Amino acid sequence: MKYCLIILTAMLLPSLSMADNNPLKQYRSDAVEILKQLKDKNHNNLTAEAMSLVNISKSIVTQSIKALPQCTEYLTALLEAADTIATLPLDIIESGYHADGKLPPLKDGSCYHAKDLLVHPATVQAMATQGIKTNAQWKQAAHEIEEVLEHLSAVESVYANN
Numbered sequence: 001m002k003y004c005l006i007i008l009t010a011m012l013l014p015s016l017s018m019a020d021n022n023p024l025k026q027y028r029s030d031a032v033e034i035l036k037q038l039k040d041k042n043h044n045n046l047t048a049e050a051m052s053l054v055n056i057s058k059s060i061v062t063q064s065i066k067a068l069p070q071c072t073e074y075l076t077a078l079l080e081a082a083d084t085i086a087t088l089p090l091d092i093i094e095s096g097y098h099a100d101g102k103l104p105p106l107k108d109g110s111c112y113h114a115k116d117l118l119v120h121p122a123t124v125q126a127m128a129t130q131g132i133k134t135n136a137q138w139k140q141a142a143h144e145i146e147e148v149l150e151h152l153s154a155v156e157s158v159y160a161n162n
Helices: 002-039 046-067 069-085 090-098 110-130 135-161
Strands: none
Touching: 002 046, 002 110, 002 135, 046 069, 046 110, 046 135, 069 090, 069 110, 090 110, 110 135
């Protein structure tokens, strides 16, 4: 019986750690696909794909609150606004969420990276909903995703250390 428990534990532990990393892996995979789509100036399902990335980010932000308790107030406020950010005008998204005007004071720089995993794709979602028409808009949207991939690397390192 003891031998069976050891084998069962050995089999379950890797799957549990993989489950913890799945949102990060899925997020990276989806963000890379959206970036390709933006570089190809492809509107197909862009709004829905950006919304999906926002939804994945919500679970990552929730996990970040657990890993970084000093971020609780800041990231909780973000989660409370998560479903409305993409409905806002771009200038309000910029001032309110990129520049933190609608969020509590930032107590620790590590909180910023998790926040941006939600704010950048919400910005792309808003842009797609409003219509991306010019080359400059396509470049701006692609830049949002390029930037979020950099923030994702920082969040991945937090997960690796916790």
